[in-house]
Amino acid sequence: MADSTGRTGAGSPGGVLAGLDPEQLSAVTAPAGPVCVLAGAGTGKTRAITHRIAHRVGTGEIAARHVLAVTFTARAAAELRARLAGLGAGGVQARTFHAAALRQVRYFAPRLLAGRAMPELLDSKVRLVTLAAARVGLRTDRAAARDLAGEIEWAKSSLVEPGEYLVAAAKAARDTPHEAAKVAEVFAAYEQLKRGNGVIDFEDLLRAAVWGIEEHPDVGDQVRAQYRHFVVDEYQDVNPLQQRLLEAWLGGRDDLTVVGDASQTIYSFTGATSAYLIDFPRQRPGAVVVRLVRDYRSTPQVVGLANAVIGQARGSAARLRLELVGQRPAGAEPDLRIFADEPAEAAAVAARCRQLIAAGTPAREIAVLFRTNAQSEAYEKALAEAEVPYVVQGAERFFERPEVRQAVLTLRAATRSTPGETPLVPAVVEALTAVGWSPAGAPPGGAARERWEALAALVQLAEEFAAEPRMLPIGDAATVERAPSLADFCAELARRAAQQHVPTLEGVTLASLHSAKGLEWDAVFLVGLSDGTLPTGYARSAEQIEEERRLLYVGVTRAREWLWLSYAAARSPGGRARRPCRFLPQFERGGGQRSAPAAGGGAAGRKPDRVRTRTISCRICGTTLLAGADRKLGRCQDCPSDLDEELYERLIQWRVRVAGAQKVPAYVVFTDATLVALAERRPTRPADLLAIAGIGPRKVGLYGDAVLALVGGAAVDDLAPEKTSEREPKNRLPSRPGEA
Numbered sequence: 083m084a085d086s087t088g089r090t091g092a093g094s095p096g097g098v099l100a101g102l103d104p105e106q107l108s109a110v111t112a113p114a115g116p117v118c119v120l121a122g123a124g125t126g127k128t129r130a131i132t133h134r135i136a137h138r139v140g141t142g143e144i145a146a147r148h149v150l151a152v153t154f155t156a157r158a159a160a161e162l163r164a165r166l167a168g169l170g171a172g173g174v175q176a177r178t179f180h181a182a183a184l185r186q187v188r189y190f191a192p193r194l195l196a197g198r199a200m201p202e203l204l205d206s207k208v209r210l211v212t213l214a215a216a217r218v219g220l221r222t223d224r225a226a227a228r229d230l231a232g233e234i235e236w237a238k239s240s241l242v243e244p245g246e247y248l249v250a251a252a253k254a255a256r257d258t259p260h261e262a263a264k265v266a267e268v269f270a271a272y273e274q275l276k277r278g279n280g281v282i283d284f285e286d287l288l289r290a291a292v293w294g295i296e297e298h299p300d301v302g303d304q305v306r307a308q309y310r311h312f313v314v315d316e317y318q319d320v321n322p323l324q325q326r327l328l329e330a331w332l333g334g335r336d337d338l339t340v341v342g343d344a345s346q347t348i349y350s351f352t353g354a355t356s357a358y359l360i361d362f363p364r365q366r367p368g369a370v371v372v373r374l375v376r377d378y379r380s381t382p383q384v385v386g387l388a389n390a391v392i393g394q395a396r397g398s399a400a401r402l403r404l405e406l407v408g409q410r411p412a413g414a415e416p417d418l419r420i421f422a423d424e425p426a427e428a429a430a431v432a433a434r435c436r437q438l439i440a441a442g443t444p445a446r447e448i449a450v451l452f453r454t455n456a457q458s459e460a461y462e463k464a465l466a467e468a469e470v471p472y473v474v475q476g477a478e479r480f481f482e483r484p485e486v487r488q489a490v491l492t493l494r495a496a497t498r499s500t501p502g503e504t505p506l507v508p509a510v511v512e513a514l515t516a517v518g519w520s521p522a523g524a525p526p527g528g529a530a531r532e533r534w535e536a537l538a539a540l541v542q543l544a545e546e547f548a549a550e551p552r553m554l555p556i557g558d559a560a561t562v563e564r565a566p567s568l569a570d571f572c573a574e575l576a577r578r579a580a581q582q583h584v585p586t587l588e589g590v591t592l593a594s595l596h597s598a599k600g601l602e603w604d605a606v607f608l609v610g611l612s613d614g615t616l617p618t619g620y621a622r623s624a625e626q627i628e629e630e631r632r633l634l635y636v637g638v639t640r641a642r643e644w645l646w647l648s649y650a651a652a653r654s655p656g657g658r659a660r661r662p663c664r665f666l667p668q669f670e671r672g673g674g675q676r677s678a679p680a681a682g683g684g685a686a687g688r689k690p691d692r693v694r695t696r697t698i699s700c701r702i703c704g705t706t707l708l709a710g711a712d713r714k715l716g717r718c719q720d721c722p723s724d725l726d727e728e729l730y731e732r733l734i735q736w737r738v739r740v741a742g743a744q745k746v747p748a749y750v751v752f753t754d755a756t757l758v759a760l761a762e763r764r765p766t767r768p769a770d771l772l773a774i775a776g777i778g779p780r781k782v783g784l785y786g787d788a789v790l791a792l793v794g795g796a797a798v799d800d801l802a803p804e805k806t807s808e809r810e811p812k813n814r815l816p817s818r819p820g821e822a
Contacts, residue, residue, distance in 0.1 A: 545654060611648065
């Protein structure tokens with residue numbers, strides 16, 4: 083059976099076709115012309131495209147030197163080249179968009195620049211953006227400059243000029259790092275500085291390649307004579323500028339194979355859009371569309387959860403969502419956990435990682451994935467204390483981040499000027515405020531927000547540290563309890579930094595969900611899955627919320643064999659309660675109350691709630707229901723209601739009487755959503771009542787007879803609410819609305 087690695091030998095054309103599943107075979111043998119391969123996670127997309135190229139080369143249909151395969155990372159391009167070489171198609175060019183453009187621009191520079199030297203390519207925009215901001219009267223730190231650079235990159239990738247930015251940003255509902263008009267000024271000043279310094283950026287490089295082909299017919303003819311067949315991987319991540327370059331390469335020809343998955347579009351903030359993938363069949367009449375849905379990466383249990391998450395997607399990208407079919411043997415159900423607070427969650431994750439490693443899972447095959455890089459600190463600390471090696475993917479370790487290093491130096495300096503009686507947390511807040519942190523909330527802009535979150539994590543550490551009084555020796559034996567000082571806290575930070583800076587050659591991977599794209603592990607922990615973190619509280623529009631859903635989908639599909647999903651009911655011990663991620667099935671208690679802390683207390687001693695999920699499908703369209711209101715109704719919000727309005731009115735009247743008799747709010751009897759579900763589903767027996775989410779055995783015992791009588795046609799006046807009140811103490815309120 084085929085698998086997602088694609089590492090099989092080739093040689094003859096027949097060998098290239100061996101072991102392919104029916105859908106992969108359709109993609110590989112599709113005729114010349116436009117081909118769109120919709121490939122779900124783990125379905126062997128790289129196998130399909132490399133075997134397609136090798137098959138066409140092996141049959142003599144195309145020459146390897148005339149193929150250009152384009153992807154988005156140098157690592158992916160190297161993987162394509164290695165696989166193609168193994169399949170006997172080693173002459174194929176596999177490059178990123180930027181690498182291909184750079185090669186062409188350098189080659190044609192003498193012709194395009196009339197003998198002038200090619201401008202130097204900027205590695206980073208930040209320095210020039212900082213100068214451009216200063217030129218228009220805007221002071222920026224490095225994080226703010228990174229956000230401005232990112233916004234300029236989005237504009238240029240979207241083919242937006244400085245004079246068009248204001249309108250384009252408003253139309254795209256951009257979360258601009260500064261007032262949009264000011265960003266436009268910085269953009270214009272940046273372009274002027276760039277030209278004055280004789281340098282170009284990466285977007286200019288792509289534009290130069292487009293210009294060379296479109297405006298110089300001889301260059302266009304030569305490029306198109308060289309490259310006649312194109313393959314684009316991760317096509318859902320193409321931006322308008324890259325698409326413009328692809329169209330220039332094609333020059334109206336149609337031998338193009340694209341591969342992508344609209345459900346893995348998670349870089350819209352950079353200008354990437356799945357629109358080109360979605361519109362491919364319409365834009366290229368006669369295109370062959372192949373769907374790869376057999377998942378060879380993950381167990382059926384992981385695949386089922388991934389389908390449930392993405393099955394609720396809305397919007398244009400959802401039109402191309404794929405329902406994966408697991409091909410591996412059955413495995414463990416995803417482990418869903420609730421913890422009292424974040425320290426308890428991190429400690430439990432570290433302990434489970436240690437168990438997995440002891441049981442034989444290599445540390446490199448374990449990953450802990452989170453929404454933001456600022457969340458890594460808690461897991462770095464917990465893993466270090468559990469003596470579990472780890473590596474941080476795509477970012478610095480927490481204490482190596484520039485803003486954290488600066489903050490720690492500032493806190494150390496503050497110990498010399500802060501009065502000894504100053505409470506720890508106010509002292510930390512005052513010191514961090516001096517380096518630009520504000521307790522009022524995160525600023526706009528991704529990098530600035532991430533910097534704020536990292537410093538906020540230091541404040542949280544101070545709050546936790548302040549809650550642990552220290553014992554101060556007096557004389558030979560006596561001690562007195564005292565609150566920790568700023569000096570104590572700085573010493574604790576130094577201890578943590580030293581503990582977490584131990585170099586490791588191999589370890590558990592800590593990564594953000596964005597940086598985990600394209601990777602996979604045997605065991606994956608998805609942590610911090612609380613509403614406000616995933617989806618982030620900064621996602622406001624429907625499109626942004628859907629991208630957050632896709633981010634969770636990407637995280638789920640990284641796991642091969644074992645998957646853990648967890649969230650903390652509060653950020654810190656005794657903190658404000660939080661809700662779980664809205665994209666996951668409702669957590670239902672399976673083991674009663676939360677266990678008490680083990681002897682000795684502390685986060686590591688607290689046992690988590692074990693939770694289970696109950697799959698509920700829409701009774702009208704059959705879709706798996708995840709949202710709480712949908713699960714209670716038993717149908718999607720968009721599906722037609724079959725509400726019995728007369729029954730609904732009687733249920734409302736009955737609830738008013740029962741609530742009045744018990745002297746409790748009406749929602750304590752049944753919520754409005756539960757009454758709608760009852761009037762729609764019209765249960766006829768106790769088992770039907772229990773099938774409605776939010777109605778448990780207790781409420782069936784209290785109100786079941788009355789509800790069934792009302793459904794059967796009884797009048798409210800025929801029922802006696804005082805009998806119900808005798809079965810439950812009056813004035814007893816549940817811990818939360820809708821408690822069953």
